[in-house]
Amino acid sequence: MRILPILLLALAGSCSTKKVDKKAEGEKVMQASREWSKMASTGDVEKTLGYWADSAFLMSANHPPLIGKQAIRQMIEESFKIPGFKISWEPESAEVSDNGDMAYLIENQQINFTDSIGATMTLNNKAVTIWRKQSDGSWKNVVDISTPTGN
Numbered sequence: 710m711r712i713l714p715i716l717l718l719a720l721a722g723s724c725s726t727k728k729v730d731k732k733a734e735g736e737k738v739m740q741a742s743r744e745w746s747k748m749a750s751t752g753d754v755e756k757t758l759g760y761w762a763d764s765a766f767l768m769s770a771n772h773p774p775l776i777g778k779q780a781i782r783q784m785i786e787e788s789f790k791i792p793g794f795k796i797s798w799e800p801e802s803a804e805v806s807d808n809g810d811m812a813y814l815i816e817n818q819q820i821n822f823t824d825s826i827g828a829t830m831t832l833n834n835k836a837v838t839i840w841r842k843q844s845d846g847s848w849k850n851v852v853d854i855s856t857p858t859g860n
Contacts, residue, residue, distance in 0.1 A: 729807065729808060729809035731805040735803030735804070738800075738803050739803050739814060741847070742814055743800065745757070745760040745850075746797050746798045746799070749797070750797055752789050754782065754785050757785055758778060758781060758785060760849065761849065761850050761851075761853070762841060762851045763778055764776070764777055764851070765777065765781060766853070767781055767784070767852075767853045767854075768853070768855075769856070770855070770857055791822045793822045793823030794820075794821070794822045796818070796821075798819070800814045801815045801817055802815045811841055811842070812839070812842075813837060813839045813840070814836075814837070815835070815836070815837060816835070816838060817833070817835065817858075818835070819831060819833055819834075820834065832857060833857065833858045834855040834857055835855065835856060836854060836855035836856075837852075837854050837855075838852065839852035
């Protein structure tokens with residue numbers, strides 16, 4: 710008869726586990742990414758920076774990795790000073806962890822700028838971004854990696 714209380718406790722514990730709607734959370738992360746892309750197109754350094762976690766890691770082709778908001782801030786400020794600079798991206802897919810606290814996105818990114826003779830240059834990248842859910846339910850980017858697509 711001692712097994713019955715143990716089974717009841719185990720059953721009660723499993724019932725209290727909250728089921729994560731991974732599809733809905735994936736949509737929330739993708740929407741956060743879309744909002745972030747729109748914000749980055751405004752040239753507002755602080756609002757653009759606000760989507761990264763304090764200890765974020767950023768890696769892009771031909772540049773050293775950046776760790777933390779201060780290093781990322783410098784990169785944003787320098788980028789926004791480049792003539793004709795514009796960056797945008799669109800999430801393609803999302804995968805959310807089983808417990809709903811982490812997610813990654815596959816994204817298509819485009820960077821435009823004006824070269825030294827005044828022509829508009831376009832770089833197309835593929836990106837993987839990793840996001841962590843915050844205690845307030847919002848999502849922050851913790852890892853941002855992009856690489857040229859070759860076209």
